[in-house]
Amino acid sequence: MSQSVSRHTVGGPVEPSVPGAPAPGGAVRSGSSAAPRRRRPTPTARRQRRAAFLFLAPACVMVAIYVVWPILSTIRLSFFNWDGMTEPSFIGLANYVELFHSQTFYTALKNNLIWLVLFLLAPPMGLAVALYLNQAVAGIRIVKSLFFAPFVLSGVVVGLIFSWFYDPTFGLLALMLGHGVPVLGDPRYATFGIVFAALWPQTAYCMILYLTGLTSLNAEQIEAARMEGAHGWSMLWHVILPQLRPTTFMAIVVTIIGALRSFDLISVMTGGGPFESSTVLAYYMYDQAIKYYRIGYSAAVAVVLFCIMLVYIVYHLRRMLRAEQ
Numbered sequence: 001m002s003q004s005v006s007r008h009t010v011g012g013p014v015e016p017s018v019p020g021a022p023a024p025g026g027a028v029r030s031g032s033s034a035a036p037r038r039r040r041p042t043p044t045a046r047r048q049r050r051a052a053f054l055f056l057a058p059a060c061v062m063v064a065i066y067v068v069w070p071i072l073s074t075i076r077l078s079f080f081n082w083d084g085m086t087e088p089s090f091i092g093l094a095n096y097v098e099l100f101h102s103q104t105f106y107t108a109l110k111n112n113l114i115w116l117v118l119f120l121l122a123p124p125m126g127l128a129v130a131l132y133l134n135q136a137v138a139g140i141r142i143v144k145s146l147f148f149a150p151f152v153l154s155g156v157v158v159g160l161i162f163s164w165f166y167d168p169t170f171g172l173l174a175l176m177l178g179h180g181v182p183v184l185g186d187p188r189y190a191t192f193g194i195v196f197a198a199l200w201p202q203t204a205y206c207m208i209l210y211l212t213g214l215t216s217l218n219a220e221q222i223e224a225a226r227m228e229g230a231h232g233w234s235m236l237w238h239v240i241l242p243q244l245r246p247t248t249f250m251a252i253v254v255t256i257i258g259a260l261r262s263f264d265l266i267s268v269m270t271g272g273g274p275f276e277s278s279t280v281l282a283y284y285m286y287d288q289a290i291k292y293y294r295i296g297y298s299a300a301v302a303v304v305l306f307c308i309m310l311v312y313i314v315y316h317l318r319r320m321l322r323a324e325q
Contacts, residue, residue: 071306078299084289088296095300104276105301108284111191112260112308115280118195119202119259123251126206127244131236133207134214144211151204159268162197184270187277194265194278202258206251213247214240249320256312260305281305 041049078095082088099105133144150158165172168180183193217240225239241248263282266272272279272287279287281301289298 074299074302074306077296078303080296082295083293084295085293091296095297096304098297099300099304104279104284105281107276108279108281111278111280112262114191115195115198115259115262116256118192119199119255120252122199122202122255123206123248125199125203126208126251127210127248129203129207130210130214134211147207148204150201151208153201155201155264156268158197158201159265162193162200162265163269166193185274187274190270190274190278194262194269197269198258198262198265202255206255209247209251209254210244213244217243245320245323249316253313253316256316257309260309260312281308 077088079090079092080088081091081094129147133140133147163184164170166181166183168174168182168185171180173183174180181189183189221239221243222235225235230239261282262280263286266278266280266283267286270278272283282305285298285301285305288294288301
C-alpha cells in the first residue's frame with residue numbers, strides 16, 4: 001500500500017522553490033540564474049552615435065554610388081555582348097574565354113608585370129631624395145620645389161617631354177649618345193622607355209609622402225639612438241625606417257596601383273605600339289571599348305585588372321597589419 005508523502009517537515013511546511021533564490025543555509029538554489037541586464041546607452045551616447053552616422057552617411061552614399069555600384073555594374077556587364085548602342089545580349093563567360101585566348105592580353109599582362117617591377121623603384125628613390133631634402137640649409141626650399149615640379153605636371157606633358165627626349169633625330173638622348181636610338185619605335189625598348197618616363201613624377205610623389213613622414217618622427221628615439229652610437233645606415237635601418245612603415249605602405253600601394261592602371265603616357269608616347277608591344281591592360285581595355293565598340297569585352301579586361309589590384313593591395317595590407325600587431 002503506497003503511502004502519500006507529505007511535504008511537511010519537522011520544522012514546518014517547505015516553501016515553494018524560486019529559481020535563483022537562496023536555499024536555507026545560504027546556498028543558491030539550482031535553476032536558471034537571472035541574466036545580467038545590459039546597460040542601455042545614455043542619451044548622450046545615443047546622440048553621439050547618431051551624429052557619427054549622420055557625418056558618415058554622405059561619404060558612404062558617395063562611395064556606394066561612385067565606387068561600389070560601378071564595380072558591380074562592370075562585373076555584370078562583362079557577361080554581356082554590348083556595343084554601347086544596341087540591346088546587350090547575355091553570353092556568359094564567352095568574353096573571359098576569348099580574353100584568355102588572346103595573345104594581346106598576355107602581352108599586356110607581361111608589360112604590366114614589367115611596369116610593376118620597375119615602378120617599385122620609385123619608393124626607395126623617393127626616400128633617398130626626401131632624406132637629402134630633409135635638411136635645414138639655405139636655399140633648400142628652391143631645391144624642394146624643383147623636385148616637386150614633376151608631380152604637378154600632367155601625364156600628357158610628361159609624355160610629350162620624353163617623346164622629344166627620345167627623338168632619334170633631334171632629341172637630347174641622341175645628342176648625349178652621339179647617334180639616334182629609336183626607343184619608342186623599337187618593340188624591345190618601348191615599354192622600358194615609357195616606364196622610365198613614368199618614374200619621374202612617381203618618384204616626386206613618393207618623395208612628398210616621405211617628406212611628410214619625416215616631419216612626424218619621434219625626436220626622442222632618434223636622440224637616444226645617437227647617444228647609443230647609432231648613425232648612418234644603422235640609424236636609418238633600425239630607427240627611421242620602422243617609424244616610416246605606414247608611409248612606406250602608402251607609397252608602395254599607390255605605386256602598385258599607378259603601375260597597374262598606367263594609361264596616359266602609353267596613349268601619348270606610343271599608342272600601344274609598335275605592333276601592340278607596349279600595350280597594358282588599362283590601354284587594352286580602352287582600345288577595345290572606344291575603337292572597336294566592345295564594351296562587354298572591355299569590362300572583362302577591367303574585371304581582371306581589378307582582381308590583380310585587389311590581390312596586391314590585400315597582400316600588403318595584411319603584411320602591414322601583422323607587423324603592427
